Amino acid sequence: MTKPITRLLSVDVFRAVTMLFMIFVNELSGAKGIPGWIDHVEAEVDGMGFADTIFPAFLFIVGLSIPLAIEHKWHKGATFTQIFLHILYRGFALLLMGVYQVNMDSYDKNNWFPRPLWAILATLSFFLIWLNYKPSISKTVKTVLIIVGICHAGCPCPYIQRPS
Numbered sequence: 001m002t003k004p005i006t007r008l009l010s011v012d013v014f015r016a017v018t019m020l021f022m023i024f025v026n027e028l029s030g031a032k033g034i035p036g037w038i039d040h041v042e043a044e045v046d047g048m049g050f051a052d053t054i055f056p057a058f059l060f061i062v063g064l065s066i067p068l069a070i071e072h073k074w075h076k077g078a079t080f081t082q083i084f085l086h087i088l089y090r091g092f093a094l095l096l097m098g099v100y101q102v103n104m105d106s107y108d109k110n111n112w113f114p115r116p117l118w119a120i121l122a123t124l125s126f127f128l129i130w131l132n133y134k135p136s137i138s139k140t141v142k143t144v145l146i147i148v149g150i151c152h153a154g155c156p157c158p159y160i161q162r163p164s
Contacts, residue, residue: 011064018057025051093130100126125149 028034029051041047073083100122104115128149133142 008068011061011068014057015061015065018054018061021050021054022058025054093126097126121152125152 025038025040028038029040036049038050040051041049070083073086078086104119104122126149128145131145133145
């Protein structure tokens, strides 16, 4: 009998801290009066700020996490095809969420919802669509929640003005 794979707390903590710092430096970017060491160093300057260390940390933890995740799926009995399809599905989900999040700044003021409300609803939609639902939730409830998430995420599209 094989020993069950356990999560590595150090990897989870490093991932969480990296994500926290990513949000922190992105929100501070362009703000006035922040200490110089926190922000990105200008391209023509030979140096490195705190913000310049976050993306390499992110790449490191992603590179460390992927083999662990694949090993965990193998251990649970997934086939190569299942793992490959899961990677494609997760990649598509991340790209779609990225498109919505990156374009939040171009949200039209004449849209269906106020921008802050739409941003909250779009983020909630992502949770409804890609949440790892507990097995105790019925398939019908899960399907309804996913459909609700899809309906909001795509309609009304944030870049289409409401009719006058």
